[in-house]
Amino acid sequence: MVEPELYEVTVSNEKIVDVDIKQGYTHRGIERLLAxxxxxxxxxxxxxxxxxxxxxxxxxxxQTVEKVFEVEPPERAKYIRTIMFELERLQSHxxxxxxxxxxxxxxxxxxxxxxxxxxxMDLIELMCGNRVHYGINAIGGVRGDLxxxxxxxxxxxxxxxxxxxxYIARATRELAPKLSGIGPLPREKALALGVVGPVLRASxxxxxxxxxxxxxxxxxxxxxxxxxxxxxxxxxxxxxxKETFESIxxxxxxxxxxxxxxxxxEVGEPPKxxxxxxxxxxxxxxxxxxxxxxxxxxxxxxxxxxxxxMNERSLPEMLRxxxxxxxxxxxxxxxxxxxxxxxxxxxxxxxxxxxxxxxxELRRGV
Amino acid sequence: MRQVNVYRLDVGSxxxxxxxxxxxxxxxxxxxxxxxxxVGDPSEANVLIVTGVPTxxxxxxxxxxxxxxxxxxxAIAVGACALSGEAFEGSYSVDGMVDEIIHVDAxxxxxxxxxxxxxxxxxxxxxxxxxAWEVPGGFRGMPNIDAEKCTGCGACVQVCPTGAIxxxxxxxxxxxxxxxxxCISCASCEEACPEEAVELGAERPRATGDRKAIGAEAKIxxxxxxxxxxxxxxxxxxxxxxxxxxxxxxxxxxxxxxxxQTMGLCKNCRxxxxxxxxxxxxxxxxxxxx
Numbered sequence: 001m002v003e004p005e006l007y008e009v010t011v012s013n014e015k016i017v018d019v020d021i022k023q024g025y026t027h028r029g030i031e032r033l034l035a036x037x038x039x040x041x042x043x044x045x046x047x048x049x050x051x052x053x054x055x056x057x058x059x060x061x062x063q064t065v066e067k068v069f070e071v072e073p074p075e076r077a078k079y080i081r082t083i084m085f086e087l088e089r090l091q092s093h094x095x096x097x098x099x100x101x102x103x104x105x106x107x108x109x110x111x112x113x114x115x116x117x118x119x120x121m122d123l124i125e126l127m128c129g130n131r132v133h134y135g136i137n138a139i140g141g142v143r144g145d146l147x148x149x150x151x152x153x154x155x156x157x158x159x160x161x162x163x164x165x166x167y168i169a170r171a172t173r174e175l176a177p178k179l180s181g182i183g184p185l186p187r188e189k190a191l192a193l194g195v196v197g198p199v200l201r202a203s204x205x206x207x208x209x210x211x212x213x214x215x216x217x218x219x220x221x222x223x224x225x226x227x228x229x230x231x232x233x234x235x236x237x238x239x240x241x242k243e244t245f246e247s248i249x250x251x252x253x254x255x256x257x258x259x260x261x262x263x264x265x266e267v268g269e270p271p272k273x274x275x276x277x278x279x280x281x282x283x284x285x286x287x288x289x290x291x292x293x294x295x296x297x298x299x300x301x302x303x304x305x306x307x308x309x310m311n312e313r314s315l316p317e318m319l320r321x322x323x324x325x326x327x328x329x330x331x332x333x334x335x336x337x338x339x340x341x342x343x344x345x346x347x348x349x350x351x352x353x354x355x356x357x358x359x360x361e362l363r364r365g366v
Numbered sequence: 367m368r369q370v371n372v373y374r375l376d377v378g379s380x381x382x383x384x385x386x387x388x389x390x391x392x393x394x395x396x397x398x399x400x401x402x403x404x405v406g407d408p409s410e411a412n413v414l415i416v417t418g419v420p421t422x423x424x425x426x427x428x429x430x431x432x433x434x435x436x437x438x439x440x441a442i443a444v445g446a447c448a449l450s451g452e453a454f455e456g457s458y459s460v461d462g463m464v465d466e467i468i469h470v471d472a473x474x475x476x477x478x479x480x481x482x483x484x485x486x487x488x489x490x491x492x493x494x495x496x497x498a499w500e501v502p503g504g505f506r507g508m509p510n511i512d513a514e515k516c517t518g519c520g521a522c523v524q525v526c527p528t529g530a531i532x533x534x535x536x537x538x539x540x541x542x543x544x545x546x547x548x549c550i551s552c553a554s555c556e557e558a559c560p561e562e563a564v565e566l567g568a569e570r571p572r573a574t575g576d577r578k579a580i581g582a583e584a585k586i587x588x589x590x591x592x593x594x595x596x597x598x599x600x601x602x603x604x605x606x607x608x609x610x611x612x613x614x615x616x617x618x619x620x621x622x623x624x625x626x627q628t629m630g631l632c633k634n635c636r637x638x639x640x641x642x643x644x645x646x647x648x649x650x651x652x653x654x655x656x
Contacts, residue, residue: 025423026378029457037453041527044552045453051382051478095385114392121389122502125480129506129566131389132382132478135552143553144504 007315007331014324019316034302039065039139039270042299047133049304052095055081055088056282058137061302063215064278064289065139071267075217075259077141082217083154083254084128084136085280086247090161091120092283093240093247096335097168100237103332104178109171116164123157126150141264151255158248165244172237179234183318183330186231195314196307197285198243199334202228202235209281221253233333240335270297282307284335308336370402370492373411373435377428377464378454379418382478383445387415390481390488397485400494408434413492415484416464419447419454425461432468442487442573443470446477446528449577450547453528465577473577475508477550480570487573499570506551507567509544511584515563518542518586518600522555522564531555539585540600546571546580561606591632593641598632617655624648 008020030049034042046061047054059081066073073081098113121131127150128134136142146154172179185195190203200207208225210218226242228235275292285307294300311334318330374387391397391404405411408431420428432441446452448464464470474487482499489497501507518540523531530548534541544555555564563584574580588597589604608626612619628636628645635641 025421025427026376026380026418027421027423027459028378028419028454029459030454033453033457037527038525040525040554044527044550044554048380048382048453048477048550051380051385054380054382095388111393114389115394118389118392118394126502126504129504129553130477130551131480132385133550135506143557 005336009319009324009327011324016319016322016324016327019319021312021315023312031302031304035299038297039299042302043137043139044133044135046304047135047137050306051132052092053088053282053284053287054133055084055137056280056287057304058134059085059216060278060280060282060287060289061291062137062139063280064276064291065299067276067278068271068274068291068293069139069267070271071140071265073141073265074262076145076261077263077265078217079220079254079258080142080144080146080263081137082221083146083251084124084134085216086250087120087124088134089283090244090247091117091124092335093244094120094164094168096240096332097172097237100329100332101171101175103328104175106171106175109168113164113168116160119157119160123154126153138264140267141262143264145263146258151258154251155255158252161248162245165241165248168244169241172234172241176234179237179329180230180232182233182326183322183333184232185314185318187229189317190231190314193314193317194310195285195334196310197281197283198236198239199311199314200285201226202239203231204229207286209279209286213279215278215280217254218250220257221250223250223253233329236333236335270295284308285311308334312336368401370400370413371405371411371436372402372413372415372488373405373408373431374415374417375408375428375431377416377418377424377448378421378460379445379447383417383448386478386481387417387444387484390484392481395481395485396497397488400489400492402488402492402494409436412436412438412440413488414439414441414468415444416441416448416468416470417444417478419451419460420462420464420467421459422461425467428464428467439469440491441468441470442472442474442491443577444474444479444484444487446475446548446550449473449475450545452477452548452550455529455548472573472575473547474573475546475549475571475577475580483570483572486570490573501568501570503568505568505570506553507569508546508549508551508571509553509555509564509582510567511542511544511582512563512565513584513586515561516542516584516586517561517563517603517606518584519560519603521558521560525554525558527552527554535588535597538588538590538597540588542584542586544582545578546582547577589630591635592627592630593635593638594632596632596634604629615652615656618652620655621648621652 006022010018043058046057049057094117098110101109125131128136136144185203187204206225206227211225223246226239228238270293272295277290279288288305290303292301443464454460472491523533528548530545532543586600589601
């Protein structure tokens with residue numbers, strides 16, 4: 001899972017020589033716990049793997065379990081799932097751009113985006129009753145419907161978000177010189193390391209589960225996979241900023257032909273021995289679930305592969321040879337879903353001496 | 367105005383609470399005007415916000431960070447994980463509760479608590495006045511239980527994903543207790559309750575100084591076995607079951623008392639030869655009417 005981590009960075013003359021990533025700080029044994037809870041309880045547990053991609057996790061889990069049970073959710077449920085999915089991507093990408101500007105010391109942009117993002121959060125709270133863990137997914141469909149009033153408010157909010165995305169795009173253009181050429185990850189390396197999501201797309205590879213293996217209602221919408229060739233922090237920023245425009249467009253299209261009908265299908269008995277794999281395009285990249293049943297109402301095994309786990313491996317490649325002061329920016333650029341990686345160990349290559357510092361000190365140029 | 371510096375420490379959370387702590391510092395909540403600021407170094411801070419459940423790897427880190435705070439040290443546990451370990455309690459990699467490791471001054475329940483609740487808690491703990499916001503319709507708060515409607519059947523206990531609902535039999539009573547410290551407001555209990563006795567509240571949960579004190583409880587009377595006198599099932603559940611049988615099979619209404627008598631026996635007495643014989647005769651008669 002995504003977690004607070006410790007980076008051991010070896011430095012020579014302010015240049016990064018090597019990085020060692022120490023993981024496991026927030027390891028909560030979720031895969032083991034999932035094999036002790038019923039399928040329905042598992043949805044809420046999966047939701048709590050990650051606060052940013054909670055809906056991606058539940059959608060992937062529910063879709064994989066639905067394959068095991070051979071249930072097809074109704075069209076309207078698929079549309080609601082997809083709308084929530086894109087709203088989640090929007091709030092996640094906006095928060096990411098805010099954090100990027102924060103790392104760059106652009107306080108004004110940071111405050112503006114954080115404040116504007118609250119509008120989506122209010123909307124999500126109104127639609128789902130909670131801002132972070134939507135709790136809207138269930139096996140066989142969704143638990144809550146969208147009223148006409150909510151759809152009206154959503155359309156209205158999308159207009160505001162378009163202008164927010166425009167603001168971010170302009171700010172990114174202004175700051176492009178500070179981002180260009182930093183933390184390079186060429187196409188071949190990206191493919192060899194198996195990175196996913198916006199990091200992969202920023203290295204010139206057109207890969208998006210929404211397009212390659214459409215799920216929920218993605219087959220019904222027309223959108224473009226955003227690709228950049230630079231392979232640097234600037235490209236990663238541009239991919240995400242452009243994706244916010246695409247997400248808004250996807251939601252508009254879904255609202256235009258929103259089907260009527262049921263929002264949940266009847267779920268039958270659990271099958272004896274069956275295993276399935278499902279994947280979705282979470283805000284950070286490809287998320288994979290494996291579910292195996294054993295005939296009881298508790299799964300035999302659930303295996304999860306999260307996107308940050310893949311993207312993290314590219315960090316040593318991006319960081320080697322870069323300036324130490326660029327480290328926070330490069331770490332930020334892969335959108336690690338980590339909340340308290342606020343420290344790292346610096347190793348002086350000549351003396352072998354280690355000392356721990358806070359990331360914020362690096363920003364101040366210590 | 368004195369400056370309050372807050373340091374946020376994630377000891378094993380899903381980031382949900384961290385996002386909301388972060389959002390609490392958006393301008394609309396006005397913390398900056400009150401002199402409250404988020405800082406990146408614990409030795410500059412006097413308030414610690416802890417999110418998540420302590421894991422084997424973060425347990426010692428939590429104590430270290432707390433000791434680096436500037437006195438007077440204040441610690442606020444935010445979110446169900448930091449209060450009670452939520453669904454992760456008992457996992458092999460979870461190691462103790464936050465308040466077993468450091469002294470906690472206030473607890474904010476919720477999964478995750480909204481920034482409004484976090485701001486309310488901060489303002490309250492720091493004695494900076496009070497703040498309140500309107501709650502949108504459809505907000506999922508903590509579950510309330512209607513003791514009149516509850517039959518003590520335990521359907522909610524079965525479905526709760528975090529084990530927040532406890533059922534204990536004591537003397538003549540069954541206690542059904544909703545522990546808010548573990549509750550994630552998922553509404554599974556509300557959906558599962560056959561009597562519509564559970565309903566999620568529309569209020570944002572407020573911070574508390576005693577995590578174990580917050581909750582809702584219903585006490586249900588237990589029936590004593592008409593033969594041996596031991597308690598065996600909640601009275602309202604037996605009554606509801608009998609009603610349902612007669613609702614579905616109107617023809618049985620003439621046997622109401624006989625069915626009630628059979629249902630009034632505990633598991634052990636029901637299996638005595640003479641009672642099995644009586645029950646078989648009853649079943650035979652019921653078969654004939656149907």
